[in-house]
Amino acid sequence: MEKIYSRTKTIQEDKVSGFCPGCMHSTVVKLIGEVLEEMNIVDKAVMITGIGCCGLHMDYIAYDTITAPHGRACAVATGMKRTSPDSLIFTYQGDGDFASIGLGESISAANRGENVTVIFINNGIYGMTGGQMAPTTLLGMKASTAPKGRIAEEHGYPMHMCEILNQLTAPYYLERTSCNTPQNVIKTKNAIKKAFQNQLDGKGFSMVEIVSNCPTNWGLDPLDTLDFIEEKMLPEFPLGVIRDRSKEGV
Ligand SMILES: Cc1ncc(C[n+]2csc(CCOP(=O)(O)OP(=O)(O)O)c2C)c(N)n1
Numbered sequence: 001m002e003k004i005y006s007r008t009k010t011i012q013e014d015k016v017s018g019f020c021p022g023c024m025h026s027t028v029v030k031l032i033g034e035v036l037e038e039m040n041i042v043d044k045a046v047m048i049t050g051i052g053c054c055g056l057h058m059d060y061i062a063y064d065t066i067t068a069p070h071g072r073a074c075a076v077a078t079g080m081k082r083t084s085p086d087s088l089i090f091t092y093q094g095d096g097d098f099a100s101i102g103l104g105e106s107i108s109a110a111n112r113g114e115n116v117t118v119i120f121i122n123n124g125i126y127g128m129t130g131g132q133m134a135p136t137t138l139l140g141m142k143a144s145t146a147p148k149g150r151i152a153e154e155h156g157y158p159m160h161m162c163e164i165l166n167q168l169t170a171p172y173y174l175e176r177t178s179c180n181t182p183q184n185v186i187k188t189k190n191a192i193k194k195a196f197q198n199q200l201d202g203k204g205f206s207m208v209e210i211v212s213n214c215p216t217n218w219g220l221d222p223l224d225t226l227d228f229i230e231e232k233m234l235p236e237f238p239l240g241v242i243r244d245r246s247k248e249g250v
Contacts, residue, residue, distance in 0.1 A: 008033035010042055010062040018056030022222020024212040025121060027179045029057045031189045032092075032119065036063060039196060045088045046080060048073045050097030053127040071102025074109035077116040088199060090117040096126040099135040099161050106161075113170030113204040117195045120161060123212040124233065131217030135159040138236055144217075162209050162242040172250070173198050173206035174242040180211075180229040184239070203245070211237050 007013055010033035019026045036042045045063040049055040051070040058065040068076040073091035081089040091098075098106050098120050109116065125143055126132040133143035133150060136158050140149040150158075162174045173195055177188040188210055195206035211233050213225035220228060 009037055011057070012060040012062070015060035018059070019053065020214075020216045022213070022215045022225065023053070024123070024179050024210070025053055025056070027185060028119065028121065028188065028210055028212070029061070031179075031185070031192055032090075033061070035189060035193045035196060036088075039193065039200075041088050041196065041200070044086060045090070046084075048077045048080065048089065048091045050091065050093035050102065051128075052094040052097055054092050054094045054097065054121055056128075071097050071100070072105055073097065073102065074114070074116070074118065075105040077118075078109055078112070078114045081114060081116050085115075088117075088196060090119055090196070090199075092119045093121065094127060095120070095122045095124065095134040095136040095161075096129075096132075099159055103135075107165070107168070110165045110171050110205045110207070111168045113172070115199055115202055115204050116206075117199050118205075118207040119192065119195075120207055120209045121212050122161070122209055122237065123214040125214055125217050127214045127217055131214070136161075136237075138232055141232070158236055160237065162207070165207065166242050170205060171207065171243060172204040172245045174209075175207075175244070176209040176211065176237060176239050176242060178211040178229055178234065178239060180213075180226045180234075187239075198246075203250075209237075211239070 047065045050073045073093050077089050077091050122136050124136050132145045137150045142149050162176050175191045177191050178184045191208045198206045215222045
């Protein structure tokens with residue numbers, strides 16, 4: 001039978017994935033591996049994971065990883081990059097990690113223009129701990145801590161991290177993508193590549209926000225999560241380049 005799928009060299013063949021079936025973390029992890037291999041930078045890569053499902057692959061990837069205390073990945077990345085400037089330092093964080101408990105560290109690192117890359121997985125909830133409301137939960141979207149759905153008067157509004165960071169002077173590159181269609185998977189891969197290249201070129205802070213799913217806690221079949229992303233998530237979190245200072249000749 002013709003083989004139609006294989007893991008990248010950065011993901012060990014003999015290990016079972018830590019992610020639930022249909023989870024987009026798997027897709028993004030594969031893309032990161034492909035990009036590192038294509039750019040020939042596997043040996044210099046260090047991933048700083050947040051706490052959550054974003055750390056479930058650390059046992060079976062071929063590049064170095066550090067787990068930061070919850071929310072502190074951008075602070076750890078700052079220290080790593082400043083002390084090891086030749087390494088390719090990227091964080092890999094969920095929305096609970098990056099936009100809630102780590103909000104201060106995230107904004108501060110972006111505001112300093114640290115020369116690191118953030119891969120921010122926005123699945124609208126806290127995945128690992130059972131679907132609690134995150135800063136990115138949509139209005140009306142159910143969460144285990146908001147069983148009737150998010151209500152603006154009680155819980156505030158969804159937070160748009162790309163747009164918030166776009167208020168700062170320092171960030172170099174901010175793009176929001178998704179992996180809900182093959183075209184968007186390709187765009188996500190290109191965005192990750194660009195963000196890593198920015199770091200190699202010493203350009204400063206880059207972030208790729210990836211609008212993702214959580215079939216388990218959304219209570220949806222994996223295929224139905226793709227429709228949910230298209231119909232509900234993307235109107236709230238529109239895809240595209242929010243900032244690219246290379247276009248300004250910087
Ligand atoms: C200081 C601290 N507070 C709370 C927790 C519990 N905790 C573990 S994972 C997690 C949620 C992570 O959610 P998110 O960042 O959205 O990542 P996902 O699991 O969705 O990828 C929480 C609250 C913890 N480990 N440490």
